[in-house]
Amino acid sequence: QKEVEQNSGPLSVPEGAIASLNCTYSDRGSQSFFWYRQYSGKSPELIMSIYSNGDKEDGRFTAQLNKASQYVSLLIRDSQPSDSATYLCAVKSRSNYQLIWGAGTKLIIKP
Amino acid sequence: GAVVSQHPSWVICKSGTSVKIECRSLDFQATTMFWYRQFPKQSLMLMATSNEGSKATYEQGVEKDKFLINHASLTLSTLTVTSAHPEDSSFYICSAPSGRNNNEQFFGPGTRLTVL
Numbered sequence: 651q652k653e654v655e656q657n658s659g660p661l662s663v664p665e666g667a668i669a670s671l672n673c674t675y676s677d678r679g680s681q682s683f684f685w686y687r688q689y690s691g692k693s694p695e696l697i698m699s700i701y702s703n704g705d706k707e708d709g710r711f712t713a714q715l716n717k718a719s720q721y722v723s724l725l726i727r728d729s730q731p732s733d734s735a736t737y738l739c740a741v742k743s744r745s746n747y748q749l750i751w752g753a754g755t756k757l758i759i760k761p
Numbered sequence: 762g763a764v765v766s767q768h769p770s771w772v773i774c775k776s777g778t779s780v781k782i783e784c785r786s787l788d789f790q791a792t793t794m795f796w797y798r799q800f801p802k803q804s805l806m807l808m809a810t811s812n813e814g815s816k817a818t819y820e821q822g823v824e825k826d827k828f829l830i831n832h833a834s835l836t837l838s839t840l841t842v843t844s845a846h847p848e849d850s851s852f853y854i855c856s857a858p859s860g861r862n863n864n865e866q867f868f869g870p871g872t873r874l875t876v877l
Contacts, residue, residue, distance in 0.1 A: 682864045693854045693871040694805070699864065738805070740866075746810070747793050747858045749866055753804040 653677065654741050656752035665761050669726040673739030673752050676720070682742035683715055683722045684749065687735045694738055698724060729759045763789045763859035767869035774845055775877055782840045782872045784811075784855030790835035791857035795866065796828075799852045811838040811855075845876045 654675045663669040671685075682701055686694035700706045700713040700722065712725040722741075726733055739752040764787040774780050784794055794811040809830055810818040817830035829841040842849055854871040858864070 684865065691852075693868040696865055696867065699860075701864075742864055747863060747866075748795070748807065748810065751805050751807075 653750045654739055654752040656737075656739050656755045658753055659756040660758050661755055662758045662760055663729050665729060665731060665759055667729055669729045669733065669757055669759070671724040671726075671737050671739075671755050671757065672721060673723065674721045675739075675741045675750070677741065677744065677750075678717075678720060679744050680717075680741045681744070683713070684740040684742070685711075685713060685722075685724045686738040686740060688738055688754065689735045726757075731759045731761055733757060734759045763787075763857065763865075763867040765855065765857050765867050765869040767855055767872050769872060770870060771873040771875075773875045773877065776846050777844055779841055779843045780845055780874060782842075782853055782855075782874075784838045784840070784857075784869050786836045786857045786859075789857075789859050791838075791859070792835060793858060794832065794838040795856045796830065796838075796840050797854045797856065799854060799871075805854070808840075811840075813838075842874065845874070847876045850874055850876045 656673050685698040687697050688694045698713040700715045706713045710727045714723045736754040736756045738754045740749040766785045768783045792813045796808045797805045799805050808823045811830045811832040813832040819825045832838045856866040856868045
């Protein structure tokens with residue numbers, strides 16, 4: 651079983667709709683969770699971090715964390731074509747600064 | 762967020778030569794930096810953790826004598842790919858922790874290495 655799992659996609663969403671990206675993790679003691687966006691040929695860019703159960707909103711992005719169910723999700727409202735990218739879920743290792751990465755979900759926003 | 766730079770952004774070299782890639786934290790100090798490699802359409806793969814003042818920690822399967830890491834100061838880590846071969850062609854990306862309790866990792870723009 652992979653430590654951090656994501657659906658590889660591609661996930662196709664019409665422009666203006668809500669894109670929902672999901673991630674599950676295996677280490678129940680994990681405390682820090684991150685969503686990165688990676689455009690093709692570019693390095694990852696941090697877009698959201700979440701540490702507590704519940705929702706955290708930042709502009710059009712909302713991260714949701716449920717530690718009991720061991721999942722974290724990212725919602726993108728009013729999706730734009732510029733949101734088309736691969737979204738990487740990362741969970742911080744308890745033992746050091748390392749991040750455990752999901753394989754990423756490719757999101758395509760169709761005009 | 763914190764800013765991390767990498768140099769060069771791309772490099773083409775002949776097989777058998779060595780290539781050095783620099784990673785700098787521009788507006789913060791980093792006692793730890795991470796080096797990743799990413800092949801086309803694949804996920805990030807952590808190669809090693811660079812530690813200022815001590816030896817780097819390599820992930821399983823990564824040859825430490827081939828990928829030399831030196832964390833020269835609190836703002837600079839270098840990765841040298843020695844005797845590069847075409848199979849070493851990849852996208853090399855560094856990151857450094859910063860932010861709340863050093864939880865967040867910030868990435869450099871990456872270095873695309875092509876070995877002919």
